Amino acid sequence: MTLLDVAGLRTEFATPTRAVAAVDGLSFQLRPGEILGLVGESGSGKTVACRSLLRLLPSRRARIAAGTVMFENRDLMRLSEAEMRVVRGRDIAMIFQNPASHLDPVFTVGDLIAEPLIWHFGESRRAARKRAVELLRQVGIPDPAGQIERYPHQFSGGMKQRVMIAAALACEPKILLADEPTTALDVTVQAQILRLLLDLRDRTGLAIVLVTHDIGVVAETCDSVVVLYSGRVMECGGTQDVLTRPRHPYTRGLLDSLPTTAARGAELPSISGYPPPLDRLPQGCRFHPRCRFAIDRCRREPIELETVDDGHASACVRWREVMEVGP
Template sequence: MSEKLLEVKNLRTEFKRDKSWVTAVNHVSFSINRGEILGLVGESGCGKSVTSLSIMRLLATRNSKISEGEVLINSRDLLQINKKAMCKVRGREIAMIFQEPMNSLNPCMRIGRQLTEAILLHNEISKEAAASRAYDVLKAVGIPEPNMTLKSYPHQLSGGMCQRVMIAMAMSCEPELLIADEPTTALDVTIQAQILELMEEIREKRNTGILLITHDLGVVAEMCSRVVVMYAGRIVEEKPVKELFECPQHPYTQGLIESVPKLGSNMTSLPSIPGSVPDLAVMPKGCKFAPRCKFAMEICREQEPSLEATDETGTRRCRCHLLHTDRQEVTSV
């Protein structure tokens, strides 16, 4: 049994909108083991990024709050510790890679200084030692001329190079958990392939746990061992990756997988999910997916199903009333 690195329990995050609070993340629980890549999938607005920002406590307290839940890393609750202690955790225990590498680096600072800044903050070493460490991490992420890169500014690098620098920065203090929020979405496919390869290598070498947030099911299939699917701020299904693609249980997961065009499948039309994601402020009453679900029943519109474990160990979960009844396609909704 591998040990749990991160455990998120009943996380609930709310945002202020027009003087009322809307829930962006609702009772989300999952865990990541060491050396494991967990995929967090969903469409835009489903709360994947908010979940990761909540774990890192990077949300502005002015208009948002984490109202419930625990985030346990090494059995310590990150939501209970003070700001100063949290700064020690960021970078050291959990590091994050963001979607837009160009916008996540400071444009007025040379790469070298940005990298050593993080290293000096977390380690009591000399500037020279930090600089050589920065050189090493850049080399490790496959940057051809680290010395040149250390001296350049972010705008002088391409998108793929910036993302490598971001990964180097994240890995510089050897964190136990890496959160990658859409790390390759802004990149071209050939560069994406390079970055994915690099992340896989890091995981293998250092036994880092990775939370990979993405909307691209192709990336998930190639990288992750387990997947959590989110819809409208809730987890709707969790499964090992192979089972998820072979026998998705939740109608949303099924629709999502079907609607991705697959290379080499010779398809000419795609099954699609009708309608669009509900607004956070005006959520449907029962199951949040019911208005778009072709199997929706009476009970789906009245009562929200709970997230139930579908095996003994609790690693497979699904939130759907259909688990208890035979499904019948409803044509007119």
């Protein structure tokens, strides 16, 4: 059973001369209780993709040009803005990298968590506050009843992230979109937050789309992964499949770039060059200028995703060779 079905999503940004696609042809399916990783470097379009799902685009110059996002037999891209507001927060909630700037500083955390309940379900303030205490307990905040009168700035970074998660979970959404939720945190605190997300999934069957640049985080938490580069899907599939038997040179390159996989002090077989700016994308496969497997065809035409194994697809014409040289 599929909870969220994204097909051919394309988000464009208008430049003075033409429109450039920050996300181009993104497709994936999300099952209940699944954690899916959207992984990519800066400029890969992972954050834009995530926001496009809720149609929360960063500027007026951005628009969703094509694609469908099916959720409970409805295409979210075709809903009216009023219908969309009901979906946001109630069915699909979102958390961000920087809780400090996404939690309104003039409200107590109790009010922050209670507000979506009052807004979406018309609950009484009292009932909502009671539920807020319960939610704070669920996300692992000690002494929740004593905390709801405090303000966000009185919490540490990790605790703020927990508060944001609690607020996101208030309406018991079916899907949580998490945009780099641990990037701003220290490693030990990151581990706590990731554990919390895993616990929530196990307890409530919440499905999570986890946007991150950290392959380690993907390996620790995600069931499946979509690897993005310059707005295009390079490879997708089960996490273990993709990360242990990568079929795309980019995924391979990322894994090789990890200092922990190489011998200590050895040269890392990194990817040469830099990602292209959005307004100067290369012809053909967007990765080809940095790819050591590139052939003429890669320079000529865009490469489509091809199924390489059960539930595992790669957008590389030479995926067999990539696999053979792999460890």
